[in-house]
Amino acid sequence: MEEQKRTRKEILDEVTRTLILDAAKKILFDEGTQGFIMDRVAVQAGVAKGTLYLHFRDKDDLLKETLEKCFEPFFILADTIFESDLSPEKKLEEFSLQGYRFFEQQRKLFYIVMGSRELKTDSHMDEDSPYWGLVEKIARVFDEGTRQGLFKPMNSTKMAGMFLDAQGALILQQLLGKSTDPEEDVPLVMNVFLNGIRA
Amino acid sequence: MEEQKRTRKEILDEVTRTLILDAAKKILFDEGTQGFIMDRVAVQAGVAKGTLYLHFRDKDDLLKETLEKCFEPFFILADTIFESDLSPEKKLEEFSLQGYRFFEQQRKLFYIVMGSRELKTDSHMDEDSPYWGLVEKIARVFDEGTRQGLFKPMNSTKMAGMFLDAQGALILQQLLGKSTDPEEDVPLVMNVFLNGIRA
Amino acid sequence: MEEQKRTRKEILDEVTRTLILDAAKKILFDEGTQGFIMDRVAVQAGVAKGTLYLHFRDKDDLLKETLEKCFEPFFILADTIFESDLSPEKKLEEFSLQGYRFFEQQRKLFYIVMGSRELKTDSHMDEDSPYWGLVEKIARVFDEGTRQGLFKPMNSTKMAGMFLDAQGALILQQLLGKSTDPEEDVPLVMNVFLNGIRA
Amino acid sequence: MEEQKRTRKEILDEVTRTLILDAAKKILFDEGTQGFIMDRVAVQAGVAKGTLYLHFRDKDDLLKETLEKCFEPFFILADTIFESDLSPEKKLEEFSLQGYRFFEQQRKLFYIVMGSRELKTDSHMDEDSPYWGLVEKIARVFDEGTRQGLFKPMNSTKMAGMFLDAQGALILQQLLGKSTDPEEDVPLVMNVFLNGIRA
């Protein structure tokens, strides 16, 4: 029964935690990082301000977890792609396409992450940030390609960084209205990088 | 003499302005955007708080101008390259190399611009930001190459964005200690992009 | 019990609110509107500066409510008179007398309201200010007198305004030491106005 | 020649002084007491900020003199009336009418004086303010009437205060749009007061 109780507590905890994170996500989307204020998150979540601190160390912790939650669907998608049977080239292409689409739908998220300059949490600088996780996963695809003799040998981490950021540059231009066609942009990245690295 | 007087005043004004900007630069470097506080800038500059507002509209204005001042040497360098007689390929390579070196020396600046999330001034989002200025200039180089029959026809703005951000990815990795050799990295970018676009 | 709890909280809230208003009143009296500074009010109330903003939107709100609280006893008195069975003439006389006495005791308040020029809250200009509320109530007394055939027909609002301000002129002179005797002043107003309006 | 020089200086001084006062008047009208800021007055006057302090002790001094300058035409008018051959009753009536008209044209001035609560300078409280000057002059008219056997004996200062403020109440209502007809309002004051005091 002790076991049971603890479990129940843990479940309730999880529920509250999720409640808060969902609220935080909404606030982050609606108000941007400027408006990401503990008070508002608490109100949105329907919990007391103090409760926030029962589940997250401080504002930064909450923000970090919120961002992670925002990216979660994309990461799951990415993982699915990376762990599939597709060829390395196809994996990259598929990732490119999905990234493009994800941010097309989650336009605001991109603005917040790239554009907002209010986060202490520095996703680029932090070694175990989503950014670096992604870079490593893409690097593994390049390694895979090289192992299969499809790509030239290379510094895969660097190449992955370049691939990811070049992609980001296109998404940025897309969001700013310079173009809206993944049919055009995805091949563009793919051509540049595949021509550059094909064995 | 009227002329003279006005000139003298303008010079003094300029002196104070520079004094403040230098102080602001130092504060920005030492304390990051978090610590970029008007009071501190004033103390560092050795002027009164109010004086800051005699030369800059508000905190944001000061911050923006400070950043511009930080990048100035790099922009001048970039312009020199872009306006030189070098071949398009060489221009890109030289830009790549200089960018690499600039941020090697100004490591902190990169952290501040890329990493800090405290700036309202959003260099990526703002259409006439240094970022877009650079993109446009690089695009012109791509156009030039295409006109000379060296590069394939392409959407030069997109390509320039990709080129710049791919570069940034490498600089980031360099700064995080993943590598320190421009001898290795510059050819990397160049290879990828030139293979990808050469006619 | 939920009910109880909420009630208790509301009571505590009310206590703090009153604490602040009393402090604000004291500051207003002691220091005038010039010295009506949020910091000082907080210290006087024995609460933190931030607490002020938990109970009042901003400085102006606090000031407005403070003034209202200052006048409250007088308004209650006035209402008692206006709603009594006294004859219109007696009502006016009684109002006159009570106003005289109220400001005799609250001398400082008169100075603050009439003399101080620091309030944004403009009691004369604002259509639903205490001033206009009083004018309307007095006007009703004049109307009553006219209906009863005691007073000539008249524009009661205008007459009420004149009556109130004429009164104010006397109180002002009283406060400045020109006279101190309500026995003399009240009949003065009454004579002038009643002679002027009696049917 | 020394004489001459000093005179010339005095004239220039007077010119600057007037320049400043005119500017101050304009600022006061256009921006209200809120916007009555030394900087702006200086700019409007076309002189340096420091110059203001060469001609006026401090902001309060300037404000006081500005207000006096605003009322000057009305005071001159009033004096003309008070020193004329008119009967006391006619003097009061004429004063009433002219006051009414003056503020009708100078609507903004009335708002500023009565409505604005930003002036340290307290025209009502200060014993040698325009207000008290006016009261005294009106009191002399009442005295004159009493001497001529037209009015009952009375405390003329008090009566004058009442007369002036009752008048103010009507002007206030006029300005707030409750009525616009001096043909109606002037007789109103006159009736009340004359009935109240006629011998």
Next chain:
DNA sequence: CATGAATGAGCCTTCATTCAT
């Protein structure tokens, strides 16, 4: 005398965090 850059005390307001209930 005039100037106007510099001053800096002063003030309002925000918001992350705590802690008594």
Next chain:
DNA sequence: CATGAATGAAGGCTCATTCAT
């Protein structure tokens, strides 16, 4: 555990006044 009133450090900005030129 949850609560939310209280906290108070922190920070941006204003503007009357001064003084060196």
